[in-house]
Amino acid sequence: xRRAICVLVAALLAVVLLAEGAAQAAPAGPACPPPVEDEPDxxxxxxxxxxxxxxxxxxxxxxxxxxxxAPVSASSGVVAPGFxxxxxxxxxxxxxxxHLVVTARGGRGLLAPVQLDIIRAALKQHAYQLVLWQTGTxxxxxxxxxxxxxxxxxxxxxxxxxxxxxxxxxxxxxxxFLEANADLSPYLSAMQEVSAVPGRLVFHRYELMHDxxxxxxxxxxxxxxxxxxxxAGRLHACLxxxxxxVLLTGAASVR
Amino acid sequence: xxxxxxxxxxxIDFFRGLxxxxxxxxxxxxxxxxxxxxxxxxxxxxxxxxxxxxxxAGGIAYGGAMxxxxxxxAGADVVRRAWTLYIAHIFLFVIFAAQVGVSxxxxxxxxxxxEIHLDxxxxxxxxxxxxxxxxxxxxxxxxxxxxxxxxxxxxxAVLPLLRWxxxxxxxxxxxxxxARLFSLNLPSWTGGGWFFNPLTWQLLFMMGAILAFAPGExxxxxxxxxxxxxxxxxxxxxxxxxxxxxxxxxxxxxPKPVVRVLMSVDKGGLHPFRLLSILAxxxxxxxxxxxxxxxxxxxxxxxxxxxxxxxxxxxxxxxxLAFLGRLATEVNDGFWVQTGVNVAGALALWSVAAVAxxxxxxxxxxxxxxxxxxxxxxxx
Numbered sequence: 365x366r367r368a369i370c371v372l373v374a375a376l377l378a379v380v381l382l383a384e385g386a387a388q389a390a391p392a393g394p395a396c397p398p399p400v401e402d403e404p405d406x407x408x409x410x411x412x413x414x415x416x417x418x419x420x421x422x423x424x425x426x427x428x429x430x431x432x433x434a435p436v437s438a439s440s441g442v443v444a445p446g447f448x449x450x451x452x453x454x455x456x457x458x459x460x461x462x463h464l465v466v467t468a469r470g471g472r473g474l475l476a477p478v479q480l481d482i483i484r485a486a487l488k489q490h491a492y493q494l495v496l497w498q499t500g501t502x503x504x505x506x507x508x509x510x511x512x513x514x515x516x517x518x519x520x521x522x523x524x525x526x527x528x529x530x531x532x533x534x535x536x537x538x539x540x541f542l543e544a545n546a547d548l549s550p551y552l553s554a555m556q557e558v559s560a561v562p563g564r565l566v567f568h569r570y571e572l573m574h575d576x577x578x579x580x581x582x583x584x585x586x587x588x589x590x591x592x593x594x595x596a597g598r599l600h601a602c603l604x605x606x607x608x609x610v611l612l613t614g615a616a617s618v619r
Numbered sequence: 620x621x622x623x624x625x626x627x628x629x630x631i632d633f634f635r636g637l638x639x640x641x642x643x644x645x646x647x648x649x650x651x652x653x654x655x656x657x658x659x660x661x662x663x664x665x666x667x668x669x670x671x672x673x674x675x676a677g678g679i680a681y682g683g684a685m686x687x688x689x690x691x692x693a694g695a696d697v698v699r700r701a702w703t704l705y706i707a708h709i710f711l712f713v714i715f716a717a718q719v720g721v722s723x724x725x726x727x728x729x730x731x732x733x734e735i736h737l738d739x740x741x742x743x744x745x746x747x748x749x750x751x752x753x754x755x756x757x758x759x760x761x762x763x764x765x766x767x768x769x770x771x772x773x774x775x776a777v778l779p780l781l782r783w784x785x786x787x788x789x790x791x792x793x794x795x796x797x798a799r800l801f802s803l804n805l806p807s808w809t810g811g812g813w814f815f816n817p818l819t820w821q822l823l824f825m826m827g828a829i830l831a832f833a834p835g836e837x838x839x840x841x842x843x844x845x846x847x848x849x850x851x852x853x854x855x856x857x858x859x860x861x862x863x864x865x866x867x868x869x870x871x872x873x874p875k876p877v878v879r880v881l882m883s884v885d886k887g888g889l890h891p892f893r894l895l896s897i898l899a900x901x902x903x904x905x906x907x908x909x910x911x912x913x914x915x916x917x918x919x920x921x922x923x924x925x926x927x928x929x930x931x932x933x934x935x936x937x938x939x940l941a942f943l944g945r946l947a948t949e950v951n952d953g954f955w956v957q958t959g960v961n962v963a964g965a966l967a968l969w970s971v972a973a974v975a976x977x978x979x980x981x982x983x984x985x986x987x988x989x990x991x992x993x994x995x996x997x998x999x
Contacts, residue, residue: 507887540648549864589727
């Protein structure tokens, strides 16, 4: 019996080590990892269609983009390319001449109910085709009641629909700290639940980044300080490419 | 010199030590050992174990003191204990803030400060220090001891009610329900109230204290039913952890209100599901592990028992060591590095417990017997 347990433990260790070795051996090339995002059905983002064409202005309201501010390396002073410039490039590559106008509202450290007020105010001032709502991080870290988070998202989604825009909820950025120290599951589930109707999508950024880090493809947390701007730039570019793909597919049948 | 006190229920010490170890491993991001802590298999985690057993230890120590010496005497001891915890919290705050701040500067990782909410310490240092002293500012990792302090102060006030356990339980449950229904919490400088709401978490502590002071008899007639319900609650927890929260699409066939209830489980307010989960775990542990279980007295269990008997220094050391572990695994998070961090961390925690035990025994051997008898050992 004891021998069998020893063999079992040794086998488990071997599997772990082999898996780890395989992960470390994976090349970290300059290209983005292959898309793993669940593709939306064509036409799910109906308001985007008319805006996603050459020469048309594509107005995006971006809320909660504080975490997207490009990191600066204190040692090198190098600034990584920002997410929205990368998104603009990605969309432009697909539809040449599309004119992306991004209006950013709100900063870091805001809870979803506060972001909701910001969205309502912004929608009264201007017309947008798309609202990108990055949320959930602060709510999860502070362990705010998930039902209040859900309600804020549901109210926000209704407001966006009433304003004639589509909504993409953007999941928090993955980090090992967040995974270990916050229970994100109820908040991610709430995002999924709210977005289960046409005109709304979730951009699974948390899952994407988690997969890329696990596979050793893009790992911002373990990057050396000098490399961090470059790794952040690549991360933004790849996320922007994924999001552009989601937007284009979601709007496809209408365009 | 024996480092472990054996004239008590060692199960309490063992599970407390285990909870402290889990708090350490759970606080190291992406630690593979963290995949085996209780939070992966139940809706509750080490915090619930820690608070429940703190209440149990408090019920034994201060309840016994109240019987022998009266409320004023025992209550004063509870307040003194709260003061000790407060001092330990402030000391840990200073150490931890320095540790994280220096690491962030040296490694060019400002995100450490953001994640642990120490960014405000850089933006408004004097205000942040003041708010930390008044417990209105609690960075991540540093929110358990303030909870413990607040609950002990409540406990000092209601200590005599241990003689009427149903009254104490009713009042405690009433406060829990009211606090949850009306979102009552103590204020926090950074908004949103305390991370661990003392007005709800007190229920778990009081339950522990009541179980220790007035345990009553096990309900023999319905014991199998309670076993079955406890197992069902545990199974429900596993399903929630592994299915519902990992793959929300799998429950899309459920009515929306049900899904929303399943998604609403919060930790800070001690959601009823979490409360049921820790109660089920506790019931099954008492059923499966008798008080005289030989393995609790074995050498293998000894480090956990010793850690559980000196929970305050072990907890504080665990927070410091967990961040050190994170720094190490960010350089290299390979299996062997993680294993080294876990082994070194556990040995360090147990060394802290051993040193605390040695000092405790060293002092006692010179102290008159009458003086040592009144020290509440169970809460050291």
